[in-house]
Amino acid sequence: DGGITQSPKYLFRKEGQNVTLSCEQNLNHDAMYWYRQDPGQGLRLIYYSQIVNDFQKGDIAEGYSVSREKKESFPLTVTSAQKNPTAFYLCASSILGTNYGYTFGSGTRLTVV
Amino acid sequence: AQSVAQPEDQVNVAEGNPLTVKCTYSVSGNPYLFWYVQYPNRGLQFLLKYITGDNLVKGSYGFEAEFNKSQTSFHLKKPSALVSDSALYFCAVRDITNTGFQKLVFGTGTRLLVSP
Numbered sequence: 221d222g223g224i225t226q227s228p229k230y231l232f233r234k235e236g237q238n239v240t241l242s243c244e245q246n247l248n249h250d251a252m253y254w255y256r257q258d259p260g261q262g263l264r265l266i267y268y269s270q271i272v273n274d275f276q277k278g279d280i281a282e283g284y285s286v287s288r289e290k291k292e293s294f295p296l297t298v299t300s301a302q303k304n305p306t307a308f309y310l311c312a313s314s315i316l317g318t319n320y321g322y323t324f325g326s327g328t329r330l331t332v333v
Numbered sequence: 334a335q336s337v338a339q340p341e342d343q344v345n346v347a348e349g350n351p352l353t354v355k356c357t358y359s360v361s362g363n364p365y366l367f368w369y370v371q372y373p374n375r376g377l378q379f380l381l382k383y384i385t386g387d388n389l390v391k392g393s394y395g396f397e398a399e400f401n402k403s404q405t406s407f408h409l410k411k412p413s414a415l416v417s418d419s420a421l422y423f424c425a426v427r428d429i430t431n432t433g434f435q436k437l438v439f440g441t442g443t444r445l446l447v448s449p
Binding site for chain 2: 324
């Protein structure tokens with residue numbers, strides 16, 4: 221089955237730690253995205269990538285980093301510089317151009333302990 | 334920048350009654366509009382989109398949306414609500430970055446609660 225796989229589903233981070241969230245797609249989509257979801261704030265764009273080895277900051281990139289070494293993979297690292305990382309993180313992919321909309325993964329819930 | 338607004342945090346409706354979830358947009362040029370649904374602890378699922386053509390767009394699970402240019406609205410509707418329609422609904426609009434990349438901008442979401 222084609223789709224996007226995010227792992228892990230739940231992740232706990234200690235203060236000062238970096239953690240990496242995985243996102244893999246087998247849809248042959250060129251574009252990939254990371255969103256953060258907080259209650260009452262909807263989805264906010266962290267980073268996006270339209271091609272391998274290229275990515276751009278979204279609206280709330282501070283404290284996050286990404287890489288795009290393969291077309292299928294777009295991991296997100298939440299660094300210790302992110303002061304309030306507890307949230308639900310969603311990865312998405314699309315064909316370039318948005319006439320087709322996005323396909324979303326099932327999300328990773330990150331909690332700071 | 335393009336944006337959408339969802340004026341209601343929550344909509345309550347009884348099963349069997351018609352439902353409407355509201356969305357208004359602010360764009361320059363022609364709007365490309367989308368509706369997504371999210372069930373608890375899940376990703377978003379595509380419901381329908383308006384690119385051009387008929388103002389009434391039909392989508393998944395019996396949902397439809399009406400594009401109204403004069404009112405800059407794109408309300409989601411369903412003639413008869415089901416308890417299983419209870420979820421979080423997001424409206425989205427296409428935006429284009431200064432490098433020409435197309436991306437979606439999402440509203441804050443509306444929680445739909447359908448009571449038995």
